[in-house]
Amino acid sequence: xxxxxxxPRYLIKTRGQQVTLSCSPIxxxxxxxxxxxxPGQGLQFLFEYFSETQRNKGNFPGRFSGRQFSNSxxxxxxxxxxxxxxxxxxxxxxxxxxxxxQFFGPGTRLTVL
Amino acid sequence: AQSVSQHNHHVILSExxxxxxxxxxxxxxxxxxxxxVQYPGQHLQLxxxxxxxxxxxxxxxxxxxEFIKSKxxxxxxxxxxxxxxxxxxxxxxxxxxxxxxxxxxxxxxxLSVIP
Numbered sequence: 001x002x003x004x005x006x007x008p009r010y011l012i013k014t015r016g017q018q019v020t021l022s023c024s025p026i027x028x029x030x031x032x033x034x035x036x037x038x039p040g041q042g043l044q045f046l047f048e049y050f051s052e053t054q055r056n057k058g059n060f061p062g063r064f065s066g067r068q069f070s071n072s073x074x075x076x077x078x079x080x081x082x083x084x085x086x087x088x089x090x091x092x093x094x095x096x097x098x099x100x101x102q103f104f105g106p107g108t109r110l111t112v113l
Numbered sequence: 114a115q116s117v118s119q120h121n122h123h124v125i126l127s128e129x130x131x132x133x134x135x136x137x138x139x140x141x142x143x144x145x146x147x148x149x150v151q152y153p154g155q156h157l158q159l160x161x162x163x164x165x166x167x168x169x170x171x172x173x174x175x176x177x178x179e180f181i182k183s184k185x186x187x188x189x190x191x192x193x194x195x196x197x198x199x200x201x202x203x204x205x206x207x208x209x210x211x212x213x214x215x216x217x218x219x220x221x222x223x224l225s226v227i228p
Contacts, residue, residue, distance in 0.1 A: 033214065043203065043218040056213035090157065094214050100145065100164070102214065104157040
């Protein structure tokens with residue numbers, strides 16, 4: 001069974017630009033969550049999607065947005081990038097049911113210059 | 114809002130030493146508890162989880178954790194560490210009554226095992 005796929009793996013942008021990150025969950029998983037990982041703040045929850053609907057959102061500014069498609073693939077977008085957005089962005093695919101286990105992808109390393 | 118506190122930022126041990134990593138959470142409701150590990154250059158992986166029942170849970174690679182509800186703690190233990198356990202360890206909590214599967218993570222503990 002293939003794992004969670006995130007693309008691109010590395011990205012360099014400049015301040016003011018926007019970026020789109022993609023996540024393909026494990027086949028059959030309908031829920032995807034996004035987290036931001038930085039050395040200072042650790043892992044922080046961004047969003048959660050289930051069947052194309054945003055089920056929950058973390059405490060991030062409106063520049064951070066996301067969506068989920070009918071095939072469960074998800075994208076997140078960050079507009080007007082700031083230096084502080086430099087981070088590892090992790091996507092997690094949820095097994096659901098009683099297992100309730102989140103499988104994490106390798107992440108996208110975003111560097112904002 | 115929930116929060117998770119991991120007491121140690123960096124732990125250095127010699128091989129065969131015993132390990133205990135502290136984790137405390139603040140939340141008054143019913144929780145699910147998790148320990149994740151991130152080996153250098155690898156994905157976050159689940160070590161073990163607690164939902165209900167026996168408060169002593171066993172995970173992969175010889176790790177175990179004990180949920181002590183009165184202390185809001187979920188400490189991770191291993192009797193004898195190996196060099197390959199060098200990694201960063203994260204404790205996480207989820208509100209089991211919520212409709213969301215949002216995890217709140219601690220800041221992590223880096224474990225360095227010296228051969």
